Amino acid sequence: MTPRRRLIPVFVPHLGCPHMCVFCDQRKITGKLRPAGPADVTRAVEEGLSRLEPGAPVTLAFYGGSFTAIPLPEQEALLRAARPYLSSGRITDIRLSTRPDAIDDTILALLKSYGVRTIELGVQSMDGEVLRLSGRGHTPEDAENAAKAVKAAGFELILQMMTGLPGDTPEKSLATAKKFVELAPSGVRIYPTVIVRDTPLYNMWRAGTYREHTVEDAVALCAELSEIFAAAGIPIVRLGLNPTDDLSGGGAVAGAYHPALGELVLSRRYLAREMELLSEADRGRDVVFAVSPGRISAAIGQKRANAEALRARYGVKTVKFTERPMPDVTVERI
């Protein structure tokens, strides 16, 4: 079996950001205080390689900023530090995240020459008003043009969206997801909005001009978004912020911060399928569902939330689950 692809992340918090998006404090989100320089790239790669299983494909990932908005000499210095590892095959590829308005053909050609394979675009929303209220400083058209240019230049494209931003609605998020499907990325990331202490969004929330996007809001909406991407065959490579000590230790003051958000969303998708298989006629009955191997805990829900919801809604006596070889995120009644 081929060993699993491994990622060596290098964080460049706020490097290159021409705007301060209202929700963002990359230092708290990434847990890193200062942007990486070329020596940090070398250190991170050496350290990462020493811990990884030999033979596994290794991706070097520049995250946490707007890579292609960094002054060109600094971009090149970071990429140059990775070059020997790429040439020797010790790392297999490079990915980076950036803003849609920091992409053009010259930049793309430069990234190609340094062996970058994947570009993640922080689009966040395809609604102009949401982008404006969030201080993003780019338009939906910038995002669409950048996504098309990235794909046309032969890169793998990952699109990032957020939910619950200022001015946002579930309908706008669903429309963003549908637009993403048209742009056909290789994967998407979904980041429900978290209110991070001392950001402009935190002040807006305290002043009552922004309403919190709760964990429950995010779970319900992301379950719907997941169905859209699943139907289009587009994998969700991340759902929810990675927990960091800073965020868990008080940096995340409100909003959709939960260390297992992806699991909660998966459980909600299972609950929808389980509900479709029950009716009022099941009151007082014992019910058994089959799910694919490894999915019983998602199907039951955290703290048996799904099983309890079914008992409350349909009055069933007991709900049990068993495993069977069957497609993921499907449920059969047996």
Ligand code: SF4
């Ligand atoms: S969200 Fe991205 S572009 Fe906005 S401030 Fe944060 S890192 Fe910069």
